[in-house]
Amino acid sequence: MSEWWTYRAEDFLLFSPRVYWRMFELHNAALWPLHLLTLAASLIIILLIAWRPRSWVRWLALILAIAWVFVGWSFLWHRYATINWAVAYVAPAFAVEGVLLLIVSLRDGLAFDRRGLAGWIGYLILAFALAGQPLLAPLQGRNWASSEVFGIAPDPTAIATLGVLLLARGRLLPVLLPIPVLWCLLSGLTLGTMGEPQAWALHATLALATAAWIWTIIRQRAVS
Amino acid sequence: MRTTRRTFVQASLATAAAALLPISLHAQQGQPARRPIPSTREEIPIVGLGTWITFNVGDDPVLRDECAGVMAAFFAAGGRMIDSSPMYGSSQPVIGYGLQKLGRPSALFSAEKVWTSSAAAGPPQIAQSRRFWGVPKFDLVQVHNLLAWKAHLPMLFQMKAAGAVRYVGITTSEGRRHDLLEQIMRNEPIDFVQFSYNVVDREAEARLLPLASERGIAVIVNRPFRQGALTQRLQGKPLPEWAAELGASSWAQLMLKFILSHPAVTVAIPATTRVDHVRENLSAAAGPMPDRAMRQRISAHVKAL
Ligand SMILES: NC(=O)c1ccc[n+]([C@@H]2O[C@H](COP(=O)([O-])OP(=O)(O)OC[C@H]3O[C@@H](n4cnc5c(N)ncnc54)[C@H](OP(=O)(O)O)[C@@H]3O)[C@@H](O)[C@H]2O)c1
Numbered sequence: 001m002s003e004w005w006t007y008r009a010e011d012f013l014l015f016s017p018r019v020y021w022r023m024f025e026l027h028n029a030a031l032w033p034l035h036l037l038t039l040a041a042s043l044i045i046i047l048l049i050a051w052r053p054r055s056w057v058r059w060l061a062l063i064l065a066i067a068w069v070f071v072g073w074s075f076l077w078h079r080y081a082t083i084n085w086a087v088a089y090v091a092p093a094f095a096v097e098g099v100l101l102l103i104v105s106l107r108d109g110l111a112f113d114r115r116g117l118a119g120w121i122g123y124l125i126l127a128f129a130l131a132g133q134p135l136l137a138p139l140q141g142r143n144w145a146s147s148e149v150f151g152i153a154p155d156p157t158a159i160a161t162l163g164v165l166l167l168a169r170g171r172l173l174p175v176l177l178p179i180p181v182l183w184c185l186l187s188g189l190t191l192g193t194m195g196e197p198q199a200w201a202l203h204a205t206l207a208l209a210t211a212a213w214i215w216t217i218i219r220q221r222a223v224s
Numbered sequence: 225m226r227t228t229r230r231t232f233v234q235a236s237l238a239t240a241a242a243a244l245l246p247i248s249l250h251a252q253q254g255q256p257a258r259r260p261i262p263s264t265r266e267e268i269p270i271v272g273l274g275t276w277i278t279f280n281v282g283d284d285p286v287l288r289d290e291c292a293g294v295m296a297a298f299f300a301a302g303g304r305m306i307d308s309s310p311m312y313g314s315s316q317p318v319i320g321y322g323l324q325k326l327g328r329p330s331a332l333f334s335a336e337k338v339w340t341s342s343a344a345a346g347p348p349q350i351a352q353s354r355r356f357w358g359v360p361k362f363d364l365v366q367v368h369n370l371l372a373w374k375a376h377l378p379m380l381f382q383m384k385a386a387g388a389v390r391y392v393g394i395t396t397s398e399g400r401r402h403d404l405l406e407q408i409m410r411n412e413p414i415d416f417v418q419f420s421y422n423v424v425d426r427e428a429e430a431r432l433l434p435l436a437s438e439r440g441i442a443v444i445v446n447r448p449f450r451q452g453a454l455t456q457r458l459q460g461k462p463l464p465e466w467a468a469e470l471g472a473s474s475w476a477q478l479m480l481k482f483i484l485s486h487p488a489v490t491v492a493i494p495a496t497t498r499v500d501h502v503r504e505n506l507s508a509a510a511g512p513m514p515d516r517a518m519r520q521r522i523s524a525h526v527k528a529l
Contacts, residue, residue, distance in 0.1 A: 085313060
């Protein structure tokens with residue numbers, strides 16, 4: 001676009017907050033009671049990370065892979081893209097993340113033995129994504145029906161994935177990080193432009209995750 | 225503002241033009257006034273309807289019906305021009321839904337845009353927009369934000385010659401690229417130009433509006449309320465007593481009357497999600513209009529608040 005520097009974030013906001021939140025309401029209504037299944041999946045994620053039964057860890061990446069592909073297809077492609085044409089270009093990235101997670105799952109490429117600060121921040125972020133994020137709707141005076149739930153909505157799915165990755169170790173970790181990080185940036189920017197305080201959830205997740213990674217890298221350098 | 229010779233000449237020209245204000249005299253009581261499109265003398269009601277953000281409601285059935293309700297009230301109040309763009313998300317199919325629901329009102333004056341950097345993608349994009357609206361052809365197609373205008377304008381002139389579109393135009397907003405717009409207005413045989421003009425953003429008064437009059441180009445005014453920032457800022461503030469002299473009962477009406485009373489303006493296209501607002505906006509197009517002194521007063525008053 002010519003003269004792109006004269007454009008502000010607001011110029012790219014194509015919809016009103018009312019339309020945005022109603023979209024979650026409609027999406028939840030259309031998919032209910034699938035939420036029970038994604039809730040069960042979230043519990044399995046937590047149990048798998050906490051108990052770490054060796055041969056089961058690959059299931060964790062598989063659950064995340066399915067969540068990314070499903071959210072990308074059902075929410076981004078079929079719903080969000082109708083009010084935001086730019087999302088049609090983002091939805092395939094969710095499929096890519098799903099495929100990457102699937103590869104990790106098949107290769108059994110992650111280990112969950114990270115402890116210390118990064119681990120605790122990982123748990124905190126994961127707990128927020130699975131249990132805290134759905135509460136933001138009623139806490140901010142919106143209808144419960146517009147709650148964002150892991151495996152159904154993109155933000156809790158991306159945030160939960162960042163939490164899981166903070167708890168993980170593995171050579172493939174760096175390829176799994178960019179897409180959830182970029183989504184959190186994009187979604188935080190969108191919510192911030194709409195003037196929604198909830199943008200802070202995404203900004204705080206990114207800030208905490210970055211601090212945890214920096215901490216881990218410093219510690220690893222110090223040890224080696 | 226200090227009166228220089230130039231501003232004095234401009235002001236005198238504006239006053240002279242105001243005396244010849246081509247607002248239709250046979251406008252019926254309560255009906256929006258009309259102005260002629262210079263290139264054909266076809267008359268059009270001076271308040272239209274924008275659809276940026278307000279009509280981008282996706283597949284939401286409740287909100288689609290609300291938009292159709294706004295359109296119904298718009299046509300019922302005598303409105304004609306609806307403006308949209310392929311850039312506005314689902315606004316085009318939402319307009320199409322409303323038109324279908326309202327039995328395709330014959331009053332519609334469809335104002336669309338072509339918005340792509342690729343010359344080849346222009347015609348298929350216009351065809352797709354037409355399918356979304358469900359109309360056989362558009363009344364007006366504008367090059368959105370001057371994007372790839374060198375490629376699209378000749379294509380639009382060709383379409384006009386072939387009878388596939390009635391008018392050709394070009395748009396910008398928020399004061400962007402006025403120099404280039406001016407050059408295009410001077411050199412290209414366009415019927416319409418669209419830019420931002422409101423009670424606080426008055427840059428267009430200096431060159432674009434006089435040039436449009438001189439060249440016989442119809443002017444569509446976008447962002448009459450600065451995308452709602454002005455109406456929100458003035459909410460709850462008391463309307464000056466003298467607003468009643470103009471028959472304005474809200475800030476929105478007063479601000480619209482400021483825009484519409486400029487002799488070079490053909491149509492202003494406020495966007496809204498509300499039936500009461502669309503009615504209010506259309507009724508601003510009827511009744512008395514401010515003269516030059518009153519226009520200054522409105523602008524100064526709003527700026528001071
Ligand atoms: N480059 C371009 O081609 C370009 C750029 C910008 C705009 N445009 C066109 O111009 C149209 C108008 O510009 P815009 O949409 O940016 O902004 P606008 O018309 O200046 O403002 C729209 C806002 O004003 C509020 N409003 C409308 N009528 C009101 C009333 N009577 N009382 C109180 N509030 C009222 C609406 O809120 P409610 O919903 O609550 O009424 C809406 O949020 C656009 O929709 C688009 O079609 C074109």
